[in-house]
Amino acid sequence: MQVLIVEDDDAMASALEAAVVSAGHKPHRVARAADALLVHRNYEVILLDLGLPDMDGLELLRKLRQVTDSPILILTARDDERSVVLGLRSGADDYLVKPVKLVELLARIEAVTRRMARGSTPSQPHNILLGELDVDLDRRVAAVGSRVVPLTATEFDLLALLAKNAGSVVTREQILDALWGDAFLASSRSLDVHLTGLRSKLQLPGFIINVRGVGYRIEAEPA
Numbered sequence: 001m002q003v004l005i006v007e008d009d010d011a012m013a014s015a016l017e018a019a020v021v022s023a024g025h026k027p028h029r030v031a032r033a034a035d036a037l038l039v040h041r042n043y044e045v046i047l048l049d050l051g052l053p054d055m056d057g058l059e060l061l062r063k064l065r066q067v068t069d070s071p072i073l074i075l076t077a078r079d080d081e082r083s084v085v086l087g088l089r090s091g092a093d094d095y096l097v098k099p100v101k102l103v104e105l106l107a108r109i110e111a112v113t114r115r116m117a118r119g120s121t122p123s124q125p126h127n128i129l130l131g132e133l134d135v136d137l138d139r140r141v142a143a144v145g146s147r148v149v150p151l152t153a154t155e156f157d158l159l160a161l162l163a164k165n166a167g168s169v170v171t172r173e174q175i176l177d178a179l180w181g182d183a184f185l186a187s188s189r190s191l192d193v194h195l196t197g198l199r200s201k202l203q204l205p206g207f208i209i210n211v212r213g214v215g216y217r218i219e220a221e222p223a
Contacts, residue, residue, distance in 0.1 A: 003109070004043035005029040006036045006060070007075070008053055012098070016047060016075070019102045023109060033060040040068055045112055047105075048092070050076040050083070058083075058090055065091035069153055071112045075100050081189075088193040093154045094180060095190055111180050128163045130218060133204065135163045144202060154179060155198045158191075162208060162218045171215035 003020045007013040008031040020027040028043065030036050033055035040046060046064065050057030057076065064072060071093045076083070079097040087095045094108050128135040134143045140156050142149045151159065157179050162170055175191060195216070199208055209217045 001025045001045060001109075002043045003027045004036065004040060004046045006033070006046065006052065006057075007031065007049040008051070009049070012049075015102075016100075016105070019105055020047075020109070023106050025109065033057070033063075036060060037063060040064055040070070044070055045109060046070055046072045048072055048074050050074060050078055050087070058086055061087065061090045061092060065152075071153060073105075073108055073112075075105070084189055085193050088190060089197055091152050093152070108180060128160075128166070130163055130166055131204075131207075133163075133202070133207070135160060142202075144204065149201050151198065151201060152194075154190075154194050155201070158194055158198055159202075162216060166218040169211045169215050169217045173215075175215065 003025050005013055005016050005020070005027050007016060007029060013029045013031070017027040017029060025045075028039070030039065031053070033052045036046070036048075037060070046068075048057055048061060048064075052060065057074070061072060061074070072091065074087045074092045074095045075098060076087075076095075077098045078084075084095050093112065096105065096108065126137040128137065132145045136142070137160055140153075142151055142156060142159055158175065161175060161178055172191065180190070195208070202208075207218060209219050211217055
């Protein structure tokens with residue numbers, strides 16, 4: 001897998017490149033946002049630092065999201081809640097705080113790899129109908145009635161997981177493991193922000209139910 005590393009710190013970039021290579025992937029590093037915008041289409045995963053010299057990383061993230069659906073993982077020293085929420089709501093698939101544990105980084109990349117492999121496997125058309133919600137698993141499109149819901153890749157994967165298990169509780173651990181590869185390494189904050197974004201975009205009050213202390217459930221039964 002081709003991995004684009006957007007990082008202006010040479011030492012950090014070298015460590016990230018070594019980690020990516022150790023997992024069997026091919027890294028390419030750029031130090032400026034302008035360069036990332038020029039070459040992003042050649043890469044399947046993007047590792048993005050927020051502290052870039054020519055543009056704020058969140059602005060770059062928003063620009064990238066306008067032109068690519070590739071998974072984007074933020075790697076940054078910004079650990080305040082506002083930055084985490086802004087990063088995830090702007091379209092990042094995950095948010096890791098520096099210093100990044102390499103085992104955690106590799107787990108995130110492996111999770112993305114598995115999700116991409118599942119999405120590229122040929123299959124018969126597969127839709128899940130839940131009331132007025134239509135989830136097209138092959139085209140990765142969700143619609144409420146005639147309104148197409150503009151979901152990020154992670155928001156769609158979260159919705160698909162809950163929809164496949166409609167009527168049953170999906171635990172937080174199951175969600176973290178399915179979407180991020182490891183229930184114990186993954187960030188609960190990432191799940192909370194993506195879930196909030198998903199609910200806001202669906203505009204279906206009471207559709208995704210909190211089961212306190214356990215997880216979440218879609219109340220509707222498949223049509």
